[in-house]
Amino acid sequence: MSMSSGWWIVDRGWWGRGQRGREGWIRHPGGGRGALRGSLRLTRWTSHGWLELTDWRVPLAAILSVFLLTVLASPTAAEDLPYTPVITPDGETLEWTIEDGVKAFRLTVEEIEWEIAPGMTVKAWGYNGRTPGPTIEAVEGDRVRFYVTNKLPESTAIHWHGVLLPSGMDGVQGLSQRGIPPGETFIYEFTLKQNGTQMYHSHGDEMVQIGMGAMGFFIIHPKNPAGPRVDRDYAVMLSEWFVDPGTSTPNVNVMTDFNLFTMNSRVFPGTEPLMVEAGERVRIRFGNIAQEMHPIHLHGHQFVTTGTDAGRIPQQLWMKETTVTVAPGQTRDIEFTAVPGDWAMHCHRRHHPMNPMGHDVPNVLGVDQEGVADDIRELLPGYMAMGESGMEEHAEHAEHMPGPENTLPMMSGVGQYGRINMGGMFTVVKVRDRLKPGAEDGWHNDPEGTVAEAVGVFPRTRPDETQDEESMEHGMSQGPSEDSSEKPAEEPAAEHHRHTMEDDDG
Amino acid sequence: MTGRKATNTLSALALLAAGCASSGVEEGFEPVARVTAERLGEEATWRRGAEEDDAVRVEVGALLAEPLTMDRAVRLALVHSPRLQAEFERLGVAHADWIEAGLIENPVVGATWQGVSGGKGERWEVGLVQSLMSLPVRPAQKRLAALELERTRLEVSQDVLATALAVREAYVDLAAAESAAAAVERVARAVRAGAEFARRQREAGNINALEFAERRALAAEVEADLARAEQEAVAARERLGLLLGVEAGDWSIEPGLTAPKAVAGGVETLTARALEQRLDLAAGRLEIEQLAEALDVTLRWRWFLVADVGVEYEEEVDGVDLFGPTLSIQLPIFDRGQARVARLESLERASRRRLTQAALEVRSGVREAYARLESQRKLTEQYREVLLPARREVVAEAQKHYNYMLLGTYRLLEAHRDEIEAEVEYVEALRDAWRAWIDLERAVGRPLPLAEGEVETLEPEIEEQEMEMEHEHE
Numbered sequence: 005m006s007m008s009s010g011w012w013i014v015d016r017g018w019w020g021r022g023q024r025g026r027e028g029w030i031r032h033p034g035g036g037r038g039a040l041r042g043s044l045r046l047t048r049w050t051s052h053g054w055l056e057l058t059d060w061r062v063p064l065a066a067i068l069s070v071f072l073l074t075v076l077a078s079p080t081a082a083e084d085l086p087y088t089p090v091i092t093p094d095g096e097t098l099e100w101t102i103e104d105g106v107k108a109f110r111l112t113v114e115e116i117e118w119e120i121a122p123g124m125t126v127k128a129w130g131y132n133g134r135t136p137g138p139t140i141e142a143v144e145g146d147r148v149r150f151y152v153t154n155k156l157p158e159s160t161a162i163h164w165h166g167v168l169l170p171s172g173m174d175g176v177q178g179l180s181q182r183g184i185p186p187g188e189t190f191i192y193e194f195t196l197k198q199n200g201t202q203m204y205h206s207h208g209d210e211m212v213q214i215g216m217g218a219m220g221f222f223i224i225h226p227k228n229p230a231g232p233r234v235d236r237d238y239a240v241m242l243s244e245w246f247v248d249p250g251t252s253t254p255n256v257n258v259m260t261d262f263n264l265f266t267m268n269s270r271v272f273p274g275t276e277p278l279m280v281e282a283g284e285r286v287r288i289r290f291g292n293i294a295q296e297m298h299p300i301h302l303h304g305h306q307f308v309t310t311g312t313d314a315g316r317i318p319q320q321l322w323m324k325e326t327t328v329t330v331a332p333g334q335t336r337d338i339e340f341t342a343v344p345g346d347w348a349m350h351c352h353r354r355h356h357p358m359n360p361m362g363h364d365v366p367n368v369l370g371v372d373q374e375g376v377a378d379d380i381r382e383l384l385p386g387y388m389a390m391g392e393s394g395m396e397e398h399a400e401h402a403e404h405m406p407g408p409e410n411t412l413p414m415m416s417g418v419g420q421y422g423r424i425n426m427g428g429m430f431t432v433v434k435v436r437d438r439l440k441p442g443a444e445d446g447w448h449n450d451p452e453g454t455v456a457e458a459v460g461v462f463p464r465t466r467p468d469e470t471q472d473e474e475s476m477e478h479g480m481s482q483g484p485s486e487d488s489s490e491k492p493a494e495e496p497a498a499e500h501h502r503h504t505m506e507d508d509d510g
Numbered sequence: 511m512t513g514r515k516a517t518n519t520l521s522a523l524a525l526l527a528a529g530c531a532s533s534g535v536e537e538g539f540e541p542v543a544r545v546t547a548e549r550l551g552e553e554a555t556w557r558r559g560a561e562e563d564d565a566v567r568v569e570v571g572a573l574l575a576e577p578l579t580m581d582r583a584v585r586l587a588l589v590h591s592p593r594l595q596a597e598f599e600r601l602g603v604a605h606a607d608w609i610e611a612g613l614i615e616n617p618v619v620g621a622t623w624q625g626v627s628g629g630k631g632e633r634w635e636v637g638l639v640q641s642l643m644s645l646p647v648r649p650a651q652k653r654l655a656a657l658e659l660e661r662t663r664l665e666v667s668q669d670v671l672a673t674a675l676a677v678r679e680a681y682v683d684l685a686a687a688e689s690a691a692a693a694v695e696r697v698a699r700a701v702r703a704g705a706e707f708a709r710r711q712r713e714a715g716n717i718n719a720l721e722f723a724e725r726r727a728l729a730a731e732v733e734a735d736l737a738r739a740e741q742e743a744v745a746a747r748e749r750l751g752l753l754l755g756v757e758a759g760d761w762s763i764e765p766g767l768t769a770p771k772a773v774a775g776g777v778e779t780l781t782a783r784a785l786e787q788r789l790d791l792a793a794g795r796l797e798i799e800q801l802a803e804a805l806d807v808t809l810r811w812r813w814f815l816v817a818d819v820g821v822e823y824e825e826e827v828d829g830v831d832l833f834g835p836t837l838s839i840q841l842p843i844f845d846r847g848q849a850r851v852a853r854l855e856s857l858e859r860a861s862r863r864r865l866t867q868a869a870l871e872v873r874s875g876v877r878e879a880y881a882r883l884e885s886q887r888k889l890t891e892q893y894r895e896v897l898l899p900a901r902r903e904v905v906a907e908a909q910k911h912y913n914y915m916l917l918g919t920y921r922l923l924e925a926h927r928d929e930i931e932a933e934v935e936y937v938e939a940l941r942d943a944w945r946a947w948i949d950l951e952r953a954v955g956r957p958l959p960l961a962e963g964e965v966e967t968l969e970p971e972i973e974e975q976e977m978e979m980e981h982e983h984e
């Protein structure tokens with residue numbers, strides 16, 4: 005108990021090389037990232053990337069050392085985690101140490117430089133160099149201790165949103181505690197008496213501090229988990245910013261006219277995809293400590309909303325849908341079984357999956373600009389007519405025309421079939437049969453006949469002949485076998501699934 | 511006296527007179543030409559004959575063939591302007607006056623024949639009278655006439671300078687007006703494009719009648735501005751053409767205005783130079799000298815009473831011959847010259863006061879023009895270094911925002927228009943700086959910055975000239 009704890013995960017999957025930070029999910033007592041070579045295919049897609057397996061062959065010494073370390077290390081080193089650790093896309097999990105039997109975490113809130121997407125960096129106020137701050141994970145029943153160091157220019161406090169704790173630990177500056185003065189460190193300590201997806205955020209001058217990104221997830225895993233086991237657990241924080249194009253400091257005075265909508269403080273095409281293996285049960289936890297409500301829509305699946313920040317929703321009350329509304333102050337857990345494909349997941353408010361655009365520009369949709377555009381170009385050599393036929397042409401132009409510095413084009417991103425032309429609160433859930441290193445940059449291999457194409461490109465097939473083995477497998481496997489555990493008010497087993505063209509009864 | 515003696519005297523006088531009249535006019539112009547050449551960098555030419563006219567016509571043709579610069583325009587005016595040529599003839603007049611002042615009054619011969627009524631005899635007399643009234647004062651009068659000639663030279667030179675500066679001013683006005691008209695035309699093009707854009711939007715149903723009307727109104731206002739600017743350019747062209755003496759043909763000036771250079775020397779130096787070198791001040795001083803001299807002569811010679819001397823021959827009816835001298839004397843009973851003296855005294859005092867006033871105006875003029883020039887130059891620098899680059903950057907950045915559809919076409923055109931309007935203001939500031947420069951030149955009476963060394967005036971010339979003349983006649 006005295007040394008830093010770590011834990012092994014042995015699971016199906018690949019080992020790979022950690023990309024950044026230390027999630028701690030594979031750590032020797034000596035620390036560092038592990039590269040285990042073995043015949044075991046040990047993999048994990050983590051928020052830090054892959055731990056790379058380069059070879060099937062395993063040097064004996066490596067196996068031996070692993071064994072020895074496992075045996076010789078302190079009991080805590082071999083301790084299994086009682087939960088699937090949460091992956092925070094574009095984020096990380098907060099490390100802890102054990103002090104006096106208490107899980108101790110360290111948070112420093114300070115001004116940071118944060119990349120919203122490649123090509124745009126802003127000033128933000130984050131925890132431990134990040135916004136959102138690192139995800140806190142603990143188990144119901146843990147006693148937790150937080151050392152909070154304030155390096156902001158003004159005082160702050162951290163409120164543990166949704167957590168049941170003593171009044172003086174609630175973190176409302178002036179009400180629960182005196183504010184943490186700049187430069188000082190305060191301690192919060194309390195015992196966790198609940199489970200669910202909670203959050204933490206600044207509660208001193210919160211209009212500014214939250215507006216600048218001071219928030220994060222606080223996930224409390226149940227002591228006795230119930231319900232179907234979740235294979236992948238993701239956490240996505242929703243927020244909005246206004247950054248005047250050409251500037252690098254968010255304007256926190258803006259209340260309704262935001263221009264950047266972020267998932268874990270990133271926008272598309274800078275959002276990390278959510279990597280999943282087909283057939284896995286996936287949980288995605290959404291949190292919202294911002295100003296706007298966001299209806300998050302997931303393509304290709306029907307999910308159930310299984311949790312709020314007060315814990316798990318009873319199964320009888322699970323409602324199936326494809327869009328979950330997350331309002332400010334709420335968290336929502338959704339669960340579904342993954343089917344192969346590249347699935348968009350985005351806020352369904354039409355402007356939210358867009359990067360900054362002008363809102364009082366002249367309406368030029370359908371306006372014939374021929375001739376007058378040339379006249380204007382004689383006066384202004386860089387002028388090009390835009391918007392007559394919609395925004396797609398503009399998105400192409402924006403690639404090679406200069407914009408204001410530190411500004412993202414309104415829509416961009418390229419997939420395997422061409423320009424995606426999205427931005428903002430948009431990401432992709434990539435479900436693969438097997439996850440290999442580099443999968444996050446790849447695209448789904450669509451079986452023949454399952455891609456919308458021009459007439460005549462693919463031979464027409466009848467639905468009951470198309471099903472290739474794989475899709476059939478996965479199509480059915482996500483079906484009633486899992487959902488049968490869910491009780492009433494369900495549709496029949498023949499699910500609406502992409503690979504199933506029609507119901508069996510025709 | 512015998513007839514032969516009289517004839518000889520007359521012929522000698524005639525010869526002298528003839529000799530005086532034909533020489534010296536060209537030399538009289540030379541100081542003018544020299545001073546104006548030195549102060550303007552261009553020589554003035556006084557055309558007094560047809561072949562000179564032809565030569566100048568060729569030169570004028572060559573000058574007009576290319577776009578005029580400021581200096582070439584000045585040269586054109588100096589050689590071609592009919593008004594200046596008329597001015598130069600004043601020198602001819604003054605020169606003639608000077609000659610006339612040196613001329614002795616002609617003797618008068620009188621003859622009378624009378625017949626006795628009834629034819630019983632006749633009487634006749636012949637007399638020769640020479641007025642002596644002007645004799646003692648003649649040298650003084652010649653001096654005065656020479657001073658007058660000198661003063662005329664100064665005034666003519668001053669006129670040439672004034673004309674040259676007026677040409678410069680008109681040139682600068684024209685350059686600015688043409689630049690402004692060209693710039694307003696560019697603004698008009700931008701606004702027209704905006705109005706056309708609005709029309710397309712209206713056709714597609716994307717803007718309402720209110721916005722469309724506003725855009726059209728904006729375009730119409732700019733068209734009015736354009737008309738005014740073009741008209742101003744035409745008027746400025748006429749003004750310059752008039753000064754140059756050319757018709758509104760297809761002559762043109764170099765486009766654009768540069769900034770005038772800095773002035774060497776502070777206000778004090780320039781004021782001192784101005785007081786020394788202003789030609790009109792020199793003329794004023796001469797006038798005082800003239801009047802003082804005239805007063806002096808009048809005072810000295812007012813008691814000279816002898817009017818005429820002469821001889822007379824008379825043959826009486828009874829055949830008696832009479833011959834003898836005549837003498838007439840004016841009696842200063844009523845007119846003792848007190849009026850003349852008083853007048854001259856008054857004129858002389860007035861002349862002094864005028865000189866004081868003129869000096870005051872010169873000093874004030876130098877100060878004011880210098881201050882204005884300094885502040886205008888700073889203003890043009892401000893435009894050039896700060897405002898115009900900022901406006902250009904506004905357009906460049908607006909273009910970037912437009913590329914990302916963060917602002918629209920109208921705002922981009924507005925930024926473009928603001929840039930052009932800043933350019934127009936810059937041109938106007940340049941023109942005002944040039945005007946201040948020209949005013950300062952006018953105030954100082956010399957080109958700026960001032961040259962080092964000897965200050966040149968016309969005064970030494972008078973002594974030499976007069977002595978030369980006297981030598982000839984005496």
